[in-house]
Amino acid sequence: MKHKNIIYITGDDSFGIERELNGLISIFEKKYGNINIEKIALENAHKIHESLFLSLGLFSEKRLFIIRGSQSSKNTKKKEVPGLESVLENIHGTLSEDTILIFAFLPKTEKKLENWLKKHASLREKKFSWLPSAWTPRTTLDAKYVANILSLYKKYESLRDNYNPNPWIAHEIMHTIEMAEILNDSGTTLDMPTIEKLIHAYQGGHLFQFIDSILAGNIQASIKKLQAFYHHDSIYPFLAGLVSSLRNSLYVITLRDLGKSVQYIAEHLSMHSNPRTNAFLIQKSYKSSLSQKEISNFYQKIISKKILYQSGFGMKKSELGILFEIELALLNLKK
Incomplete structure (x- = not known):
């Protein structure tokens, strides 16, 4: 099942990914204001639990979560942060359509999370070109x-x-x-x-x-x-x-x-x-x-x-x- 409100921006065009992400944030801000935007660093993903996405969504008509990590080569040496794909697996069936999750710039170590997103999220791929x-x-x-x-x-x-x-x-x-x-x-x-x-x-x-x-x-x-x-x-x-x-x-x-x-x-x-x-x-x-x-x-x-x-x-x-x-x-x- 693909979710319209779970978005994964991927690819090797880092500037294209950044521009797509900023464009989505800008659209959301104009409609609902930046007070309803939550930015989460992937390195802090171990702090995320199921009630976070569900409870915060109750306080506004729309809630946008931005989850991103760095593509820096340093991160490829770090151990994968466990559990986030499990959280998504548990909540995605009951996640309110008013709660929007956007993932971008995931480290290469996040194989399980990436596989989950490719299966369930709306993909927006940005490919690099020398042309x-x-x-x-x-x-x-x-x-x-x-x-x-x-x-x-x-x-x-x-x-x-x-x-x-x-x-x-x-x-x-x-x-x-x-x-x-x-x-x-x-x-x-x-x-x-x-x-x-x-x-x-x-x-x-x-x-x-x-x-x-x-x-x-x-x-x-x-x-x-x-x-x-x-x-x-x-x-x-x-x-x-x-x-x-x-x-x-x-x-x-x-x-x-x-x-x-x-x-x-x-x-x-x-x-x-x-x-x-x-x-x-x-x-x-x-x-x-x-x-x-x-x-x-x-x-x-x-x-x-x-x-x-x-x-x-x-x-x-x-x-x-x-x-x-x-x-x-x-x-x-x-x-």
């Missing part, structure tokens, strides 16, 4: 620029290790398209070298102290804080966070040098991350003494070393080697 025609409806950017962006991403994705997939590739591409739109509207020529600088890795990260020192141009403090990562459990999260933060800072500084205000940047620059992270990066980057050229050159050095590191070249995947390369880039940042 420009799949992306041009999402943007006002000329198709030739979209094609160039896709070709560069396809090139760099081919360098990834097989065990290190990028589930957020669609988000990355859309971020670059959005930035290219802003630059194009500002009169910047979108030649290949310019587009190349917009290619980025979207993994998030919380390297605030380290990034703060870089943006302040404090090389000595940056190197000192970098030393803390020499004993990091894995270099991949550090590299991903560093590249992501530098990419966002590069965007802000580029727009700042084009004369855009902080308010304009905050309103037009999508970073799809924690709002506090956005505010931090925008304020710090906007006030940074670094020029667009300096931050761009530094970013390009880091991203190139990251690609070489992950593809097995350069320092042959030596974690000390890549950290040494970052330290050298820091020493040359203000030269």
